[in-house]
Amino acid sequence: MSDLRELYQEVILDHTKKPRNKRPMPDATGHSDGMNPLCGDKATVYVKVEDGRVVDVSFEGQGCSISTASASMMTEAVRGKTPAEVDALFERFHALVTAPPDQAGRDAAPELGKLAVFAGVCEFPVRVKCASLAWHTLKAALAGNGTPVSTE
Amino acid sequence: MSATAQSPVAAGPLDVAALRAEFPVLRQQVHGKPLVFLDSAASSQKPQVVIDAERRCYEEYYANIHRGVHKLSQLSTEAYEGAREDVRRFLGAASTKEVVFTRGTTESVNLVAQTWGRRHVGPGDEVLITALEHHSNIVPWQMLCEERHAKLKVAPIDDRGAVLLDQFEKQLSVRTKLCAFAHVSNALGTVNPVKQMTAMAKKRGAVVLVDGAQALPRLPVDVQDLGCDFYAFSGHKAYGPSGIGVLWGRRELLEAMPPWQGGGDMILSVTFGKTLYNELPYKFEAGTPNIAGGIGLGAAIRWLESKGMQRILAHEDAVLRHGTEALLQVPGLTLVGTAPEKAGVLSFVLEGIHPHDIGQVLDSEGVAIRTGHHCAQPVMDRYGIPATARASLGVYNTTEDLDALVRALHKVREMFG
The missing domain is CATH 3.40.640.10 (Type I PLP-dependent aspartate aminotransferase-like (Major domain))
Structure with a gap:
């Protein structure tokens, strides 16, 4: 059970049960659909960019606890950042969840902040896609090319 | 079954304990718990004679x-x-x-x-x-x-x-x-x-x-x-x-x-x-x-x-019936697929808990099931769900395996309930 508790941290369970910013955004400047064909999960991410900064992010869709919590915490983490800063944060996040298990969380960058609770994901390789779905979809929403994103 | 079958079929019900012993992979622990393999619809395990x-x-x-x-x-x-x-x-x-x-x-x-x-x-x-x-x-x-x-x-x-x-x-x-x-x-x-x-x-x-x-x-x-x-x-x-x-x-x-x-x-x-x-x-x-x-x-x-398909059918049917009744006792559980004629498969959803999370917690209890759309997305769409958790039977499964599944599902509910 100990590994499982590392995956399902209290913060993650909290965001699963009470996802933040789970709502449509009629005045979004960009949005994109993402899907994880492996588990049938779907997410839509909305983003509003003003003066080169992300002023609002929201999401809709259905997914497991890891993908829901990741989307929820992402919406809080990226607000106020430039698209380039969002890319950099996603890179750090991706490195965190794909780290070799024996180095789990060891090099968690300080700028990850609360997102460091996803360190446990690296012990469960099949869940990396769950944790990254919202991020990939946000990147597509910011790029504004309208192409649906797939984790496969 | 053809009367020219090479191996004689034994009489009476299957000796499942002896049959389980023919599957080397079943003799192991997963995460410190005895393996309960309930994913045979994806692929079955192999008896020693096949290996x-x-x-x-x-x-x-x-x-x-x-x-x-x-x-x-x-x-x-x-x-x-x-x-x-x-x-x-x-x-x-x-x-x-x-x-x-x-x-x-x-x-x-x-x-x-x-x-x-x-x-x-x-x-x-x-x-x-x-x-x-x-x-x-x-x-x-x-x-x-x-x-x-x-x-x-x-x-x-x-x-x-x-x-x-x-x-x-x-x-x-x-x-x-x-x-x-x-x-x-x-x-x-x-x-x-x-x-x-x-x-x-x-x-x-x-x-x-x-x-x-x-x-x-x-x-x-x-x-x-x-x-x-x-x-x-x-x-x-x-x-x-x-x-x-x-x-x-x-x-x-x-x-x-x-x-x-x-x-x-x-x-x-x-x-x-x-x-x-x-x-x-x-x-x-x-x-x-x-x-x-x-x-x-x-x-x-x-x-x-050599086991006899009629005996295999009778055994799996008994386990399926036991599993169906046991699962229906789990609060918040809905079986997906309740046709009068069924074999081998128990697909279900738990209210408010994603199948992926169910599968993850079950794995930590040594219980292997499949989660997802089972390569049947139109079936999932028919029920308006993205995925199910699916326990599926092999001839080596017993009613105890289904009881272990139900115990593990209670742990899932504790964690996410």
Whole structure:
């Protein structure tokens, strides 16, 4: 059970049960659909960019606890950042969840902040896609090319 | 079952404790808990006799088949062709010429779509399937219909997951060239009334293909009695190796079909001007096949015969009934797929908890199940859900395994409730 508790941290369970910013955004400047064909999960991410900064992010869709919590915490983490800063944060996040298990969380960058609770994901390789779905979809929403994103 | 089965069938109910001991993989702990393997609909575990048959082939007599005059080639050929006879006997087929070895059910269905289908399905014609099919019994027909400008029709299922037979019959027309459906649904466990559906389709002159991937390891199958034209199955779901499967087809249909893949073994003679194709079933078996896999499949079939399909069916049915009742006691659990005739599969959802999370917590308790859409996305769409958790049975499962599943589900609810 100990590994499982590392995956399902209290913060993650909290965001699963009470996802933040789970709502449509009629005045979004960009949005994109993402899907994880492996588990049938779907997410839509909305983003509003003003003066080169992300002023609002929201999401809709259905997914497991890891993908829901990741989307929820992402919406809080990226607000106020430039698209380039969002890319950099996603890179750090991706490195965190794909780290070799024996180095789990060891090099968690300080700028990850609360997102460091996803360190446990690296012990469960099949869940990396769950944790990254919202991020990939946000990147597509910011790029504004309208192409649906797939984790496969 | 044929009276000529090589291994005698014991009387009385299955000795499941002894049978479990034949599966080396089951003797292990996962995350410190005894393994409870409830994912046999995805792929079954292998008894020692199957493992030994493949190992002996490689250790003692392996060589390419149908080619050599030397001793090892003869032994390999005899063993491989012996497996074809095992399959013929098990299915009640008229001749080994009707037993085509493939890589599995998917390849068997594609073979029929690409050969019989391309020749006989034309613009305006129809192919009828059902709403509970696996992707491998949907996509090959979509591809065919797109190419041939034909129409793919889908017979609906009711809320329990049973095919609506009156709708099925109504959708059949003189334009229906082929009708394809599962014997047992992998996502819901529904057992289709194959004989009745086949008779309806035949009355309209349609050719019938049955996807037997889930049925073959669970029920007695007699292709003559079912009346269908093609029956497809995979070795790996029937306690045999992966990468080997079977297409059984009626001889007159197979004879009239063009070959599929070209290459060695499927020819009689080759010149740059003209190639003469080999006789059945080799016409459809281009290239060196999965020799040891075929031999392993033969061992799996003989092993199933020695246990007796009626006894296997009775045992799995008892475990399924026990599991159904036990699962329904779990608060918030809904079974997906409650057809009156079911085999082997318990698909379910837990209120407010995603199947992926269910599977993760169960794994930490040593319980292996499948989560997701089970390669049957249209079935998930029918129920308006993205995925289910699916516990599926093998002949080695016991009522205790289902009790362990239920205990682990209570832990899931503690964590996410």
